[in-house]
Every structure is written in structure tokens, then in C-alpha cells.
Amino acid sequence: MAKQQAFGEQAKKIKAAQRKMAKVIIATKNERGKFAYKETMVDQEDAREFIKKQKS
Numbered sequence: 115m116a117k118q119q120a121f122g123e124q125a126k127k128i129k130a131a132q133r134k135m136a137k138v139i140i141a142t143k144n145e146r147g148k149f150a151y152k153e154t155m156v157d158q159e160d161a162r163e164f165i166k167k168q169k170s
């Protein structure tokens with residue numbers, strides 16, 4: 115069976131409903147000098163704000 119395709123206004127509604135996500139990787143240095151990495155998925159619009167909060 116083929117997947118039904120959406121065209122026109124229906125396609126725009128489907129695309130708008132999907133959330134755009136960004137993977138953010140924050141590196142932190144511990145007392146021994148080694149780096150630890152933390153991966154987080156956030157909304158694409160909030161990525162810069164998230165990074166600023168993690169740096170401070």
C-alpha cells in the first residue's frame with residue numbers, strides 16, 4: 115500500500131504541526147580536567163536561549 119500524500123493547504127497544516135527540534139550538546143570540564151557531554155533536545159527557536167542559560 116502506498117502512503118497517501120497531502121497537497122496544498124493540508125500539507126501546510128501538517129508541516130506547521132510538526133515541531134522543529136535541535137540537538138544541543140553542552141560540554142563541561144570536571145575537576146580532573148576531563149570533559150563530560152550532555153545532550154538535550156530542545157525546540158529550534160529556544161536553542162540559543164538554552165545555550166546562554168547553560169553557559170552561566
